[in-house]
Amino acid sequence: MGFLDFFKKSEKEKPTVVKPDPIEDMEAYSGMRVEVTTFDGRLLFVAKLQRLRGSMAELYQYSEADIPPDTEPMRVRIRGYHDHERKAVYMEGTISPGPMHIWQVEELVVTRIGNDRAFFRLSTDIEATVTTFGGIGAGEKPCRLLNISVGGACIGSEYPYREGDKFLLKVKLMDDRDISAMFCQVLRIIDKGNSVYEYGCRFLELNENDQEKITQNIFAVQRKQRGTY
Numbered sequence: 001m002g003f004l005d006f007f008k009k010s011e012k013e014k015p016t017v018v019k020p021d022p023i024e025d026m027e028a029y030s031g032m033r034v035e036v037t038t039f040d041g042r043l044l045f046v047a048k049l050q051r052l053r054g055s056m057a058e059l060y061q062y063s064e065a066d067i068p069p070d071t072e073p074m075r076v077r078i079r080g081y082h083d084h085e086r087k088a089v090y091m092e093g094t095i096s097p098g099p100m101h102i103w104q105v106e107e108l109v110v111t112r113i114g115n116d117r118a119f120f121r122l123s124t125d126i127e128a129t130v131t132t133f134g135g136i137g138a139g140e141k142p143c144r145l146l147n148i149s150v151g152g153a154c155i156g157s158e159y160p161y162r163e164g165d166k167f168l169l170k171v172k173l174m175d176d177r178d179i180s181a182m183f184c185q186v187l188r189i190i191d192k193g194n195s196v197y198e199y200g201c202r203f204l205e206l207n208e209n210d211q212e213k214i215t216q217n218i219f220a221v222q223r224k225q226r227g228t229y
Helices: 003-012 208-225
Strands: 032-037 043-053 056-061 074-082 087-097 102-114 122-132 139-148 152-157 166-171 180-193 196-203
Touching: 032 087, 043 074, 043 102, 043 208, 122 152, 122 208, 139 166, 152 180, 180 208
Parallel strands: none
Antiparallel strands: 032 043, 032 074, 043 056, 056 102, 074 087, 087 102, 122 139, 122 166, 139 152, 152 196, 166 180, 180 196
């Protein structure tokens, strides 16, 4: 056998590489925090994706559910966030209710991966305050909460802040709820003109309990806006 014939034969005998199912390719993973919405964008509940196996999984619900527990199986969108890749993961699946706030998921597929925001954002227009610490402009100043999600918020203010600035955001999302206080960092700045600015902020140092409280408040405001509270 010639030298070149040996390499030609080796190339032919290479095993066929089969690309794994995208669900099992770490685009989605057990323990991922997800939001379940209808196809028209209505938030149903927040959960953790667990027991992922092929195109099946379970959703451990830990927010209020905006659908009755005895509902028929329904097709939904499931949006999560990949902690390692820092990307939003968009999925679709059919969910069915189970005991102990556990939903069974079938026909689960990843539809796309994006760099956009992972969490559902609720539009608001609520009075709030920003408190900065240290420096000439330190102290509490008024602002407007324009939208909020579990991961961050957008505020409107007449006061200038810089990208990277950190402050304490306080807001009462509903009259019958306690004031929520979130430590924030400015990520984006939009100059609206006439000395009005919009600031896209992310929440810092939130633990699991803090996230659940914000989620519950977001659900309450959403239901009130739809007149179902």
